[in-house]
Structures are given as structure tokens and as C-alpha cells.
Amino acid sequence: MVSRATSYRLDTVVKARLEQRAAAEGSTERALLERLVSEGLDMLDHPGIVYRDGPTGRRAALAVGPDIWEVISALRYTSGGDEERVAVLAEQFGLHPRHIRTAIDFAAGHRADIDEQIAENDAAARRAREIAERRADLMAS
Template identity: 45%
Template sequence: MRQRAVAETGANTSALAQRLVDEGLRMAEHPGIVFKGGPSGRRAALAYGPDVWEVVKFLREIDERGPAAVAAAAEVFAVDVNRISSVISYYGDHHDEIDAEIAVAEEASARAEHAWRIRQRLIA
């Protein structure tokens, strides 16, 4: 198992252990937050829910503020308001990380839209 995890991450055993310790400490500080792997790398997320950056981006884009914003996010993501509060707490401690993930997602979205528009002009 250990060798497979090291091979999959491309990290040495020491780096993998450090990452797991860091993630474990973050999960202990922010109950309900887990870490998921994927094409964009490891990222913080709600257990059985959306990525932290997705919730933060949503909260930034809606008109509601305060408890109404938390309730709106809970409804949209179909999670309890306490889980949205966990996201807000995590963001408070790791905002640079989450802001960077949002920027990457927005850039990817802009590139995809640009490519789509070019294809549409080609076949129009």
C-alpha cells in the first residue's frame, strides 16, 4: 500500500508522510473537511460534498450575506449549515490556498469558453 501511494503521488516516502500529517492536522482543526485527489491535485473538500473552493466561490458570488448566505449555500450544495460553517472556518485559516484554487478554476473555465466560442464560429 505504501509503495503504491508513493508511486501514485510521485513523492518520496518522507514527502508523502509530511503531506499526510499536514492534512491530518488540518482535518483535526476543521472537522468535516477532508482532502481529495484528482486531476487538479489534492484539495480540501467537505466529506461527501463539494470542494471548499466551490463553496467559497459561491458565497462570493451571491447577493446574500451573513446567515442568509450560509443558508443559501447549504441549500444549493445540499448540506447542513454547520458544514458550510466548516468551510468558512477552513477558508479563514487557508485563504491563500483556496483563492489560488479559485483562480485556477476560473482560468480553466475561461479557456474552455474561449475554445467553445471558436468552435461555434467555425461551424456557424
């Protein structure tokens, strides 16, 4: 991503909060500000989307439910027409179909990030299965 110099004046209280938060996160003010603006714009563009911290970093999620990557991963395993698949996922996650559509719309605009999160989860699941199999083999001997 190419950066472009931009200058903004921030309220002194906001600036102090930004400094404190960046220091607490071990980040720079610029990096934190960019993240907050990017996430804020995403949340404005896709009402119902929030960002959460987790073991793999920050990720987009439905405010009322799962991470976006979880919905899209499940979508890959559903069949039928578009509305049928949305209904199946709404039932599976216990959500209104509009929430599933919100997740799909968000993912459509952030495909590479969501695909990467799904791939990371798939790899972690494979590693967990392999460890469980080795553990079972060890216990059986």
C-alpha cells in the same frame, strides 16, 4: 517553508506502507509524510474536512459534499448577512448550514490556497468559453 530536522521511529509495518505508497505515487517518503501530517492536522482541526485527488491535484473538500473552493467561490456571489448567505449556500449545495460554516472556517485559515484554486477554476472556465466560441464561429462558417 523552513524545514527543521526531526527524527521519529515508525512501526515497521507503517514504515513499509509509507515506502510502498511513496513509491506508488512517485514521491519521497518525506514528502508523503509531510502531506499526511499536514492534512491529518487539518482534518483534526476542522472535522468534516477531507482531502481528495483530482485533475488539479489534492484539494480540501467537505466529506459530505463539494470542494472547499467551490463553496467559497459560490459565497462570493451571494449577498445578504452572514447567516443569510450561509443559508443560501446550504440550500444551493443541499447541505446543513454547519457544513457551510465548516468550509468557511477552513478557508479562512487557508485563504491563499483556496484563492489559488478559485483562480485556476476561473481561468479554466474562461479557456472553455473561448474554445466554445471559436468552435461556434467555425461551425457557422
